[in-house]
Amino acid sequence: MLAGEYCRPMGCKPLEKPKRRHRKGLWSPEEDQRLKNYIVQYGHSCWSSVPVKAGLQRNGKSCRLRWINYLRPGLKHGLFTLQEEETVLALHRLLGNKWSKMAQHLPGRTDNEIKNYWNSYLKKKVMKAEGLVDQINTQNINSAYNIPTSEEPQTHVRSFELSENMERSSTDTDQSVTHVFNCHPPKETFQSSFPKLLFAEWLSLDYGHGPNLSSAVPVVPRENSDHLNLEDAFRHGFLHNEQFASEFHHGLSSGETDKFPSQFMFESQIPESGFFDFVSVGEMYTGFNMTNDEIN
DNA sequence: AAGGAACTCAACCGCTACTGG
DNA sequence: TCCAGTAGCGGTTGAGTTCCT
Structure with a gap:
């Protein structure tokens, strides 16, 4: 149209x-x-x-x-974490340019955002890595993704190893992706640098619908990887909000997730898919609490 | 400091899949 | 089965920003 x-x-x-x-x-x-x-x-x-x-x-x-x-509530604005970057690389290797599929495994990220990130940064990085592979002519390297560059720590390698496991473990792409990323511990997530203050971010500062992490939590450069990152910061806040946590878990256990309009949920965040992201769901939940009140 | 190149990313475009009449 | 209309996807564009010389 x-x-x-x-x-x-x-x-x-x-x-x-x-x-x-x-x-x-x-x-x-x-x-x-x-x-x-x-x-x-x-x-x-x-x-x-x-x-x-x-x-x-x-x-x-x-x-x-x-x-x-x-x-949309639950979106993470700002730069990709190292873990997200690994995920995108692994998914791209598995799925190709299926940005929306990839977005399903990166809660809070949109297909457009992932696509832009790939085209502007990761693609070049991969190409550079492939060039390196050619240069050193190493037979033992199965994937160019496995080549860490000088500025990236070795932790990058992990997910690529995982992605190879994916291919071995299952022929069903989606299933294997879900499986692998469920197993992926969300611990070592680092911010790569300070995010820009975006339009909607300063807008949300004004309106404050729920915890807007992008604007509320300072993000640290990748070098300072021992700092709290965005997700950790949220989890910290989220898990310490007992009222919210109990309501949230009650909602899940009593099957009340359908109280939230489907358009506010990512497919990957629906419990039966087995993938949950506290940041996104938490933001959506708190964001929508307000809206439910307004509607009712 | 200037200006051109390179980069980023929000938004648009065109297409396909799907749905209902 | 066809048609009209919507949702969604992936590719592309271009304005704004940053970097480099």
Whole structure:
């Protein structure tokens, strides 16, 4: 569907007039807030009607993208941790350019973010590593990913070894990925450098829907790997919030996860998939607590 | 300090898969 | 079965930023 086209969505009343002019380009804080407010309050059963109802001069597709990539609760903005980087490399080796599949295994990261990260950084790193392989002409090296560069510590090797295990252990790609990353201990996660302060981050500073880690927790350079990282910081805070923790676990054990709109959950965070990320779920939970109250 | 190159990343575009009538 | 419409995916673009000379 192209911008400005008129459509009658499934089960939706036609709300957009034909040839309506849609705004393009970067989103303003006001637009973000309008979209955020609308979806938090009413959800997005039909994206094409969202911009009209929310009073936005955007098309539904643009709204959807903005929500998914930027405004959705539980997103981690900022630089990838070392563990995430390892995960992306391993997944890319396994899945290729299946960014959305990869995103399912990296809670809080969007396909777009992973794609950008790959294209702008990891691809070059891998190519560089492959060049190194050619250079040293080592037969024992099965994968170029296994070559640590001078600036990266040896810990990078781990997941690539894991990824090889994946290939051996299962023919079902998704299953093996899930299995492997369930086993992957989320301990040694390091931030690579200070994150930029992004649009929605300073926006969230203003509105403060739940714990916004990106803005609240200082992130340290990779060199200072002994510092608390973002996830650890959250876990620390999360696990020490007894009321929240008990509510959260009660919610899970009593099957109340369906109280959260499905659009607020990542597939990989649904308990039956076996992969849970406390940061994302926690953020979503607290973020949505507020919205449930508003709706009810 | 300047300006050009390189890089980053949000957003757009085009396509496919899917759904309901 | 076909058609219209939506959701979602992956590739690409381009404005803004950073780096380098």
